Amino acid sequence: MAEKVLMKGNEVLAESAIRAGCRFFFGYPITPQTELSAYMAKRMPKEGGTFLQAESEIAAINMVYGASASGARVMTSSSSPGISLKSEGVSYLAGADLPAVIINVMRGGPGLGSIQPSQSDYWQATRALGHGDFQMVVYAPSTVQEMADYVYRAFDIADKYRMPCMIMADGMLGQMMEPVELRERKTDLPAKPWATTGHQHKREHNVANSLYLTAEELDRLNHERFERYEEIKATEQLSEQYLCEDADIVVVAFGASARIARNAVRAAREQGVKVGLLRPITLWPFPVDAVRATIPQAKGYLCVEMNMGQMVEDVRLAVEGQAPVEFFGRTGGVIPTPNEVLENIIALNEKVGE
Amino acid sequence: MSETNAEKIVFKRPDSLLPVITNYCPGCPHGIVNRLVAETMDELGIEGKTVGVCPVGCSVMAYKFFGCDMIEAAHGRAPAVATGAKRVNPDNVVFAYQGDGDLASIGMAETVHAATRGEHISVIFINNAIYGMTGGQMAPTSLPNQVTQTSPYGRQVSSAGYPVRVCELLATLDGPAYIERVCVDTPAHVRQAKKAIRKAFQNQIDGIGYSFIEVVSTCPTNWGMTPQDAFAWMRENMLPYYPLGVYRDVVADGYANAAEAAAARAADCPIATQGGAR
Numbered sequence: 001m002a003e004k005v006l007m008k009g010n011e012v013l014a015e016s017a018i019r020a021g022c023r024f025f026f027g028y029p030i031t032p033q034t035e036l037s038a039y040m041a042k043r044m045p046k047e048g049g050t051f052l053q054a055e056s057e058i059a060a061i062n063m064v065y066g067a068s069a070s071g072a073r074v075m076t077s078s079s080s081p082g083i084s085l086k087s088e089g090v091s092y093l094a095g096a097d098l099p100a101v102i103i104n105v106m107r108g109g110p111g112l113g114s115i116q117p118s119q120s121d122y123w124q125a126t127r128a129l130g131h132g133d134f135q136m137v138v139y140a141p142s143t144v145q146e147m148a149d150y151v152y153r154a155f156d157i158a159d160k161y162r163m164p165c166m167i168m169a170d171g172m173l174g175q176m177m178e179p180v181e182l183r184e185r186k187t188d189l190p191a192k193p194w195a196t197t198g199h200q201h202k203r204e205h206n207v208a209n210s211l212y213l214t215a216e217e218l219d220r221l222n223h224e225r226f227e228r229y230e231e232i233k234a235t236e237q238l239s240e241q242y243l244c245e246d247a248d249i250v251v252v253a254f255g256a257s258a259r260i261a262r263n264a265v266r267a268a269r270e271q272g273v274k275v276g277l278l279r280p281i282t283l284w285p286f287p288v289d290a291v292r293a294t295i296p297q298a299k300g301y302l303c304v305e306m307n308m309g310q311m312v313e314d315v316r317l318a319v320e321g322q323a324p325v326e327f328f329g330r331t332g333g334v335i336p337t338p339n340e341v342l343e344n345i346i347a348l349n350e351k352v353g354e
Numbered sequence: 355m356s357e358t359n360a361e362k363i364v365f366k367r368p369d370s371l372l373p374v375i376t377n378y379c380p381g382c383p384h385g386i387v388n389r390l391v392a393e394t395m396d397e398l399g400i401e402g403k404t405v406g407v408c409p410v411g412c413s414v415m416a417y418k419f420f421g422c423d424m425i426e427a428a429h430g431r432a433p434a435v436a437t438g439a440k441r442v443n444p445d446n447v448v449f450a451y452q453g454d455g456d457l458a459s460i461g462m463a464e465t466v467h468a469a470t471r472g473e474h475i476s477v478i479f480i481n482n483a484i485y486g487m488t489g490g491q492m493a494p495t496s497l498p499n500q501v502t503q504t505s506p507y508g509r510q511v512s513s514a515g516y517p518v519r520v521c522e523l524l525a526t527l528d529g530p531a532y533i534e535r536v537c538v539d540t541p542a543h544v545r546q547a548k549k550a551i552r553k554a555f556q557n558q559i560d561g562i563g564y565s566f567i568e569v570v571s572t573c574p575t576n577w578g579m580t581p582q583d584a585f586a587w588m589r590e591n592m593l594p595y596y597p598l599g600v601y602r603d604v605v606a607d608g609y610a611n612a613a614e615a616a617a618a619r620a621a622d623c624p625i626a627t628q629g630g631a632r
Contacts, residue, residue, distance in 0.1 A: 024442060050441045054434065055467035062431035062464070066438025069425045070405070070446075074438070092428050196423035196439065198403035198446045205372075207417045209426035 002181045009144045010035035010174040012182075013103055013167065014043065016148040017075050020155040021186040022101070023049035024074040026063035028056055030082045031115045032171035033105035037077065057082040061089030061102075068098040069208035071195030073155050077103035079171075080121050081112060083129070090164050091130025095210025097225070099158035101151065102136075102166045105174040108333045116333020117171035117256060122310035125166050126284040133222050135229050137165040137236060138283040140254040144178035150281070152183050157236065159190050161228055168283060170306065172256040172335065232285055239287035240279040241294075243269065247276030249349050250294050252315050253304040254280045257336060261304045264341035273349050283311070291318035299352040301325040304341055306334075324352065368392035370401040370421045377415050379486075381574040381581025384412055386538045387480060387547070388419055391451065394552045395422060398559065404447040405439050407432045409461075411453035412486040430461020433468030436475045447558055449476040455485045458494040458518045465520070472529035472564050472612050476554040479520060482571040483592060490576030494518045497591055502576075517595065521568050525601040528616035531563030533601040537570040537593070539585040562605060563612030570596050 007015070014036045017025075025040040027033075037053070044051035054060035060076050067074040078086060083104045093100050106121050108114035125138045137157050139150035147169060154165040196206045212218035242262060244250060249268075253261035258279040268275045278294060280287045300323050303312035309327040316325045328344040330336045367373065371392035378384045395401040404422035408414060410429035417424035427435040432450035440448040457465050457479050468475065484502055485491040492505040495517045499508035509517075521535045532554060536547035547569060554565035570592050572584035579587060600606070604615035620626035 024438070026438070052437070052441065055463050058431065059434040059437075059464050059467065062428060062434035063438035063441075065427070065431075066407070066425060066435035066440075067442045068438070069435075070439045070442035072442040074442075088428055089431070096426070196405050196425050197443055198405060199423055200402040202402075205421055205423050207424045207426070209417055209424075211414060211426055 002184070004179040004181050006177055007144060007180050008035055008174070009147050009169060009176050009178075010105060011039045012144050012148045012180055013077065013151050013169065014039040015182060016151045017101065017155070018043060018047055018049070019183050019185045020073065020152045021189045022073045022075045022155060023047060024067045024072045025049070025051050026054050026060040026067070026074070026076050028054050028060050028078065028082060030079045032107055032117075032174050033077045033079045033103065035174070036103065036105070057085035058088060061086040064100050065089055065093055065096070065098060068093065068100045069096070069196045071192040071197050073159070073189065075101040075103065077105065079105045079107045080109050080118070083121060083124065087130040090136070091132050091134065092210050093164045094130070094134035094136070095132060096208045097162040098164070098208060099162050100164045101154045101158055102164055103151070104166060104168050106168065106170040108331060114333045115171065117335060118306050118331065118333060119170060119255060119257060120307035120310070120331060121168070122283060122305070122307060125168055126286070126314070129166070134225065135284055136163060137161070137232060137285070138168055139165070140168045140281060140283050141173065142255050142258045142279065144173070144176060144180045146281070147173065148180050148182055161232060168255060170256050171333070236282060237285050237287040237289055238281035239290040240281060241290065242277040242279070244276030244278055244294055247274050247294065247297060248299045248352065249273065249275040249302060249345055250298045251275060251277045251302045251304060251341070251345065252280070252291070252311070253277065254283060254311065257304050257306050260336055260338055261341055263338040264345060267338060267342050268345045271346070273345060275345050275349070280311070286314045286318065288318045291315060295319060295322050298323050300348050302344055302348050303327045304336060304344075305329045306336070307331055368396045370395035372419055372421050374418055376419055378412065379575040381584065382412070383482075383538050383569070383571045384480060386544060387478065387569050387571070388413075388416065390544070390548045390551050391449070391478060392420060393548065394555050397552065398555055400447050400555070400559070403445065404449065405443070407436045407439065407448065407450045409450070409452040409456040410487075411456045413451055413453065413480070414487065416451055430456050430459070431464055432456065432461065433464040433473070433475070433477065437468055437471070437473050440473060440475050444474070447476070447555060449478060449555070451478045452480070453486070454479070454481045454483065454493045454495040458520050462494075466524070466527070469524045469564055469566065470527045470529040472531070474558050474561065474563060476558050476565045477567070478551065478554070479566065479568045480571045481520070481568055481596065482573040483517070484573045484576050486573045486576055490573070495520075495596075497595055519596060521566070521601040524566055528619060529564050529612060530566055530602050531604045531612035532557050532565040534603075535568040535570060535596060535598050535601065537588065537598060539588060561611065568596070570598070
């Protein structure tokens with residue numbers, strides 16, 4: 001078993017990416033992902049890798065596109081406003097079926113918003129990071145250990161399905177220090193016969209491209225891509241359930257807000273309320289199966305998010321009107337307190353118990 | 355005529371150009387420049403290790419024309435995409451092929467920064483002073499008073515500003531090793547353009563640095579002229595604004611590469627002359 005080390009979330013994202021075989025990092029400065037880029041700047045030269053501070057987020061994601069097309073494991077990181085700028089490149093990655101890992105250490109929005117923690121990019125990540133029909137696999141770690149684990153996994157998933165994957169962290173997780181067990185360094189990376197590495201007159205020329213001027217061809221490719229998405233939905237959903245077996249009330253929360261919700265669930269249990277926590281780890285594919293499994297038992301759902309209510313829509317879609325789904329959220333960098341969540345649990349319990 | 359002479363091939367499609375029909379309009383110089391790039395790959399024997407990046411614009415389909423591996427970039431982002439490709443496989447030869455809207459408007463940041471980083475790539479820039487693919491809008495290089503779809507009364511510099519002279523702009527930077535402006539209206543000019551393009555690729559192979567070749571070009575379709583009239587208009591109006599010539603050549607200046615030239619220029623700056631990481 002590997003040794004445990006005390007590390008900051010943002011630095012763990014970087015170190016774990018290196019261990020997953022990432023040797024190319026293109027970024028642009030932004031708070032609160034700062035330590036991640038700084039760590040990469042320090043480490044990449046020692047790893048024989050490339051750290052490049054791009055002229056913009058747009059350039060950074062397009063460098064990712066070029067590096068990914070050329071067969072490398074490659075990552076970029078940013079925080080909310082910077083992720084918006086990257087959306088163009090992410091759409092092209094999806095359209096050209098190129099793998100990449102994108103980190104979003106979320107801060108408040110819209111606009112410049114704040115530099116405090118937030119979860120207000122849920123819709124952006126799961127619905128529309130860029131134009132066109134596409135999805136990304138989105139992981140939402142809630143501990144520093146999970147930041148290490150899921151960035152490591154994201155590279156494999158991105159390569160396996162040839163698509164961009166995102167890690168949704170936030171300013172709180174990024175700045176947090178916790179003991180973490182780092183994975184071993186990956187050496188055996190998958191072959192990429194499709195990559196634009198120079199054909200050496202040994203194969204037809206490879207092309208990385210998202211342009212299809214024939215309507216039928218683009219239609220066919222979009223359908224093929226969505227067949228892949230169906231496979232991902234069937235096999236890649238991840239979630240954690242805490243005290244859900246007998247729960248009347250199921251709290252649904254991800255990332256940093258799940259940490260707070262867990263404390264509130266524990267406090268409510270002490271008061272005799274049958275409450276559990278369902279924590280989505282993949283935001284896309286949303287863990288619909290896990291939510292549905294709770295429907296026969298649950299009398300009500302409470303979604304806790306650091307936004308105005310985004311994931312709650314996915315919970316409602318999964319619950320299909322079979323129980324009330326309520327929402328509690330704070331924004332702007334305000335972190336909900338366990339007591340606030342507890343009050344909402346008790347209020348919902350009373351309401352559904354009537 | 356002897357049999358030997360009859361069989362002598364004096365001109366053919368370059369091997370690095372695939373036997374496909376291009377989407378270029380009749381009389382468009384893109385075809386000539388595509389050929390020159392492909393001939394360069396053939397002559398240097400580098401098709402197998404070359405990766406081309408094509409833009410959004412009239413040469414958007416160039417990934418179907420060149421035989422080397424190709425990447426289709428988002429509008430203006432070719433230099434960033436080429437940067438990613440070159441950094442991953444530094445032994446490959448990476449070129450970007452871009453038009454004026456792509457390179458000097460939406461992609462100006464990527465253009466300038468790839469140049470100032472001294473990326474070891476070769477950029478071929480087709481400047482025909484108009485957006486061709488979208489039907490003839492004003493470009494960053496459209497001339498003062500030039501009539502286009504979006505400057506129907508002529509480019510008014512009082513509101514639309516002035517054209518960008520890209521070679522002159524990039525020549526102020528330390529990153530580039532070689533910058534030349536050429537055109538392809540006559541056989542002599544085509545030969546000169548070929549020489550420049552070949553040098554841009556050779557520089558990359560030799561590790562001399564970033565090279566930039568601007569080809570002053572035409573757009574008979576959107577200019578509403580015959581190909582020959584378009585070349586005449588280009589000679590009359592574009593060449594005085596965009597003079598042909600070499601704008602930077604560090605080797606001709608006596609340096610081994612762009613880095614040496616940059617160091618010489620910064621000789622009086624103590625921090626810039628300190629070697630290595632501390």
